[in-house]
Amino acid sequence: MKTYTRKTVFADLKKHCAFAKEHDFIEVTEWINGEGFDVTIDSTNKETFSLTNGQYKLLKKLVKKLNE
Numbered sequence: 233m234k235t236y237t238r239k240t241v242f243a244d245l246k247k248h249c250a251f252a253k254e255h256d257f258i259e260v261t262e263w264i265n266g267e268g269f270d271v272t273i274d275s276t277n278k279e280t281f282s283l284t285n286g287q288y289k290l291l292k293k294l295v296k297k298l299n300e
Contacts, residue, residue, distance in 0.1 A: 236264050238261055238264055239261070239262040240259060240262070241259070241260050242257060242258075242259045245257050245273070257273075257274050258271065258273050259272045259274075263282075267285055268282060268283055268284040268288070269282070269288070270282050
């Protein structure tokens with residue numbers, strides 16, 4: 233059996249999103265192998281999805297392109 237410590241960041245969503253409810257949050261946890269991360273968005277139900285680092289980089293580029 234192994235025990236790991238993973239990097240996690242957490243933020244209150246209400247401060248950043250007009251549609252968020254009180255106590256909604258986003259949490260990002262790095263995969264143990266460092267090749268991606270899990271994202272949890274807590275709203276009425278918990279939604280979690282995973283991205284590799286490559287997927288995340290491309291997603292950032294696409295969102296940036298939309299905002300140009």
